[in-house]
Amino acid sequence: MTGTPFSVTTRTTGAGSVVTVAGELDVATAPRLRAGVEGLTLGAGQVLVLDLGGVTFCDSSGISALIAAHNVAEAAGAGVALAAVPDRLGRTFGLIGLGDFFPTYPNAEDALRD
Template sequence: MMTDDGRAARRRARRAPDLRCRAGAPRPARGRAAGPAGSAFRTDDDGCFGVTVVRASGDTAVAAVHGEIDLRTADELRGRLTELHAAGHRNLVVDFAGVSFCDAAGLGALVAAHNRAAAAGGGVRLSRVRPAQRRLLNVTGLHRVFGLYDGVEDALAAAAAAAR
């Protein structure tokens, strides 16, 4: 488009949309809340993200993640997985059933957790990964790093077999 004097008209910059939780989950209260089996998880300011320890026994723990894993929440995920590893769980199963979005920062948090666990002879396995995240893992080649499983029980069986 041109102006009357022959110069190109500048387009009006579009304002980026407000970011909102894509999970559609009810927003829990801010701060700490009790999760299943009495474990605690922290929600971000939007209440869209959480990590809940579902099961922990021996050297294996299952962490259910819900919400969006992005630049704002990746450090929380990394921290929770690091806490589980520090508690002696070298095999981690991350249940992705509640994850609506995961970007490069989230992948970085998972790789950091995997590297820490692998150094101790364990690893990170992902269960119930949605097709969009599965494509991202395939494109980046990370499907070869993490075991991808259809269910939590499948991932636990693989972790037990690898521990033998």
């Protein structure tokens, strides 16, 4: 299967970190997301924003990596938010009971402002 190459990029702001994920988030790539998030320095009161606008596919391993990111942020006393969640992934969250687990925003800037 060909498509968008998987990537995880991070930028740090005064409000926290934005992790932008692109491509297929699956069993082969989820460990890269986990490693990227675990390497972040988050402070109490900051927010970890996971920008998913470029995600073309997400399996259960990817969802597990997102939950792990939530746990990393929570352990640091930081919040977590999802930005630009693709419709298909948003529906999946609703179906598996995670619809209200992550605050979601149309883009990373809105998530950082809130």
